[in-house]
Amino acid sequence: MNLDFSQIVPYIPFMLEGIWVTLKFVSMSIVVGFLLGTILALCKITNVTFLKGLANVYTSAFRGTPLILQLMIIYFAVPQLTGYDISAYLSAILAFGLNSAAYVSEIIRAGILAVDRGQTEAAEALGVSYKQMMVDIILPQAIKNILPALMNEFITLTKESAIVSVIGYLDLMRRAQIVGADLYRNFEPLLFVGFIYWFMVYILTQIGKVVERRMRQSD
Template sequence: MNLDFTQIVPYIPFILKGIGATLQFVSISIVVGFILGTILAICKITKVPLLKWLADAYTSIFRGTPLILQLMIIYFAVPQLTGFDITAFVSAVLAFGLNSAAYVSEIIRAGIMAVDKGQTEAAEALGVPYKSMMLNIILPQAFKNILPALMNEFITLTKESAIVSTIGYLDLMRRAQIVGADIYRNFEPLLVAGLIYWVMVFILTKIGGLVERRMRQSD
């Protein structure tokens, strides 16, 4: 096998910088997705038909089209329409955040629906306002139930983050590609990038399991 890892040793610090770049936009994206997803989930269970329709339409569009297409539209097509350039970082955050919101909204909606209806009936009987009921009674119970699913979404975003290399964002994958082009060897840097992705996902999985156990113990 024609392998020579010694050539990429000087490039290791350059590749490792991609970890921070990757986690930075993924973390912001998951926050955007969580906030917007929560709003969408509440709209889906509301009794206002228009809000429910808009939330369902949003979810259908973003779940029914490829993430890379959404990224390309934001980075290439939106500037064409608006005349304003969007940086690769902002494009990545918007694409991943908006896409994640569609999936998170379904996760949260399912979590809300799984909460015992008696909780809602009791709150209504006591005259608790809808907003207070959702924020203080329903959502805390729902989030505890859906934490594993939310953690899986975070892990999925971390793995799918590699597609931002297509718009030139210097994430982990893009840096590995640059190293491969520089030394005319692609297998070694891509293998190193793959190992780093695996380590990140492994750590995130362990953290998710730890948080889940802590929450179960607090019940």
């Protein structure tokens, strides 16, 4: 086998920088996804037909089309329509955040509906407003129940983040491609960043297990 990992040694610092670059936009994306997903989840359980329909259409559109298509529309098509030259970093955050919101909304909606109906009835009987009930009673319990699922969404976003290499964003995958093109050797840099992806996902998985275990102990 024609393998020589010593050739990628000078490029290791360059590739390792991709860890921070990747986690930076993934973290921002999950924040956007969580905030927008929470709003969408509340729209889905409301009695306002228009808001419920709008949230369902949004979820269907983003869950029914490939993430890479959404990314390329934001990066290539939006500038064509608006004349605004959007950066690869912002495109990545928007594409992943908007896509994640569709999935997070379903997770949060399920968590809200899983809260005992009696608590809602008790709050209404005490004259607690809908907003206060959601913020102080329902959402804290729902988030506690769905935290493992949200962690899985973060792990999924981390793995799928490699897609941003198609728009030239200098994440881990793009850096491996640059090193491969420079050395005319692709297996070694791709295997190296593959190990980094696996390690990041492994760490996040272990964190998720710890969180889930503590959540069960606190019940």
